[in-house]
Amino acid sequence: MFAAPIYGFECEMTTPQLQLGNVRTDPGIAAAQECGVKFGRQAGQRVKADRYEARVLKLRAEGKSYREIAVELRLSKNTVMGIVKRQRDQDDLKK
Secondary structure, eight states: OEEEEETTEEEEEOHHHHHHHHHHHHHHHHHHHHTTOOOSOOTTOOHHHHHHHHHHHHHHHTTOOHHHHHHHHTOOHHHHHHHHHHHHHHHHHHO
16 A cells, blocks of 8 residues: 655545546647647746846846845746856856
């Protein structure tokens, strides 16, 4: 028997119940893929980073710290660092 905590409660499902879900969804997924539907985020796509890149670089040029930028734009510090690092790497390649 499989027990998984869900929001503090335990939901018990037997293996046949779990497999039944796969029996219903797998053919649907396969049919969609045959029609050309692509699942998940496309490779190389950084939605949040692409949207905030110009603002992050402007604030960084003004001398703000990664944490100050992150708080102001409501991003994580690591997202801000990644944006700045990618820009720095691109600038290094151009030299």
